[in-house]
Amino acid sequence: MKHFSVLKLTALIFMLTANLFMQAQEMELPYKQIPPQPENYGPGNLVSRMIDGLGYRFYWATEGLTEKDLAYKPSEDGRSIKETMEHINTMSNNILLAPDALPYEKPANAPSYSYEELRTLTLQNLKRASEKVLGSSAEEMKDFKIIFKRGDQQSEFAYWNMINGMISDCIYHTGQITLMRRSSGNPQNPNVNPFLGVTKD
Numbered sequence: 001m002k003h004f005s006v007l008k009l010t011a012l013i014f015m016l017t018a019n020l021f022m023q024a025q026e027m028e029l030p031y032k033q034i035p036p037q038p039e040n041y042g043p044g045n046l047v048s049r050m051i052d053g054l055g056y057r058f059y060w061a062t063e064g065l066t067e068k069d070l071a072y073k074p075s076e077d078g079r080s081i082k083e084t085m086e087h088i089n090t091m092s093n094n095i096l097l098a099p100d101a102l103p104y105e106k107p108a109n110a111p112s113y114s115y116e117e118l119r120t121l122t123l124q125n126l127k128r129a130s131e132k133v134l135g136s137s138a139e140e141m142k143d144f145k146i147i148f149k150r151g152d153q154q155s156e157f158a159y160w161n162m163i164n165g166m167i168s169d170c171i172y173h174t175g176q177i178t179l180m181r182r183s184s185g186n187p188q189n190p191n192v193n194p195f196l197g198v199t200k201d
Contacts, residue, residue, distance in 0.1 A: 029059065029119070030127035031058070032059060032199070034053065034056045034198070035052055035130075037049070038135075044133045045134060047133045047163065047167075048130045048134040050167055051095065053171070060189055060192040061175075061177040061178045062085060062177060063188075063189065064189075065115060065181065068186075069081055069180075070082040070085075072183065074180060081180050081184070082118075084173050084177055085122070086118060088170050088173050089113070089118050089121060091170050092121075092122045092125035094146060094162070095125065095126065095166050096126075096128055096132070098129075098147075098162050099129065099132040099133050101143060101145040103148065103149035104148060105150065106150075145157065146159065146165070
């Protein structure tokens with residue numbers, strides 16, 4: 001009887017988790033368009049805007065992908081679109097954790113996310129990261145750190161490396177997705193306008 005109750009509880013927890021994710025999916029994802037511009041060109045605002053630009057590009061690069069698109073890769077030894085999304089998602093964790101100087105440790109057995117989960121988690125990470133750095137002063141940003149952790153080993157880098165590293169790298173790989181989906185036969189919405197940050201209906 002006790003074993004049966006544990007099974008019922010486990011099933012209930014699983015159902016609640018699934019329902020929460022479905023509710024999150026039904027909510028509009030961030031970065032369908034770029035948020036309003038900050039009030040000034042302070043350092044935190046500039047980085048926040050870079051992340052917003054990435055978020056907008058990633059939203060539309062990954063919008064409406066099919067199973068065929070996700071499996072597409074330009075060569076046998078290249079990453080597929082799905083694998084490229086996974087790589088961007090990993091880096092989005094670094095982008096999110098750095099303002100709090102928290103370490104990122106890639107799980108030994110990383111979970112296998114679906115396309116929808118990857119897209120949602122990445123966009124949410126970028127949105128939260130943008131909000132964290134928004135309005136930060138140069139003095140405050142000195143405390144931002146990129147920290148990698150692997151077992152007992154930990155390495156730390158200044159936030160400068162985030163700008164030329166993960167943020168730039170994610171923009172680069174998002175461009176690859178845009179190119180690959182065109183090659184797969186499902187080009188990005190032609191009304192996407194990164195300059196204005198608005199996509200016409």
